[in-house]
Amino acid sequence: MSTQHEVWLRGSIAGYPLLLQPVVHALLQAQEEIHLLMKDFPSELLWERPAEMASPGFHLQHISGVLDRMATYAQAGSLNKEQFDFLKMEAEANLKLTTDILVKNLANQIKAFLTLVSQIDPSSLTDFREVGRAQLPSTVGGLLFHAAEHTQRHFGQLLVTVKVLQWTD
Template identity: 35%
Template sequence: MPAVGRAVLHALDLALDDITKWTAGLSDTEVHTKPLGLPSVAFHMRHIARSVDRILTYAEGNQLTPEQFAQLKSEQGSDESETLAALIAEVEVSFANAADRIRTLATADFNTFRGVGRKQLPTSIGGALIHVADHTQRHVGQVVTTAKVLKALQ
């Protein structure tokens, strides 16, 4: 597999490690808390899991399905019945499902045009793959920061 594919998969592995490490010790209630007005850990975890799927959908040359749109709209929701374990499991399943897609995309011509969204904003297969890693890591950073704030407030 080309280096870009390995790098994206490695970024997802690191993301899961950081999520697991930094959320350890948080209660199910705390992951839904918005300390100091920050978005909740639960939001970021849902967003990480679901955005990987959406970005890869665009990388594959497809548009989002009605189910993906519904999931996007529900990310900000406050389903406080979700446990930390369920949120981590959603990320794990998302990353596992993404792995084969990333391996396949990593063998394609990275310069192949891909349009994102209704406006068909321009990117490429390579750009979308890099965005999976970058976007995921940015939100993992928010999970870490929010988890640290929550732990400081305990």
């Protein structure tokens, strides 16, 4: 999508621990590609579900929500009511939201997550954390990595859905 090298081939990003550079690279790459993909994407197609696939609006909101939730767990927190409410509404069509708003919301969430990453002490990456109501086991590093790989996974799904919608539009 870009003539520039992928983020992971541009070297270390200042301000982030070396062990967490792959997390930073993956999130910045997703952010760049999502911004390009969604530029001029019609808001009226945000909630379309071709072949029953998840909508572009869902993917944009879900990535934001996952980053927020993984940050909470990485900091040994529990989800609050607002986070549960957001989780419940991620897939619901909200015609008040535009493509620009969703992309901006995601950019803000990525920025907040990267701020957290910049403050992580690498010696804490193996610290135990509990995830969700079931208190499933993870680590700080596992949560940060999951946030990055989950973002990449949903970017891939978003890309396919957007291309299908643009092809059929």
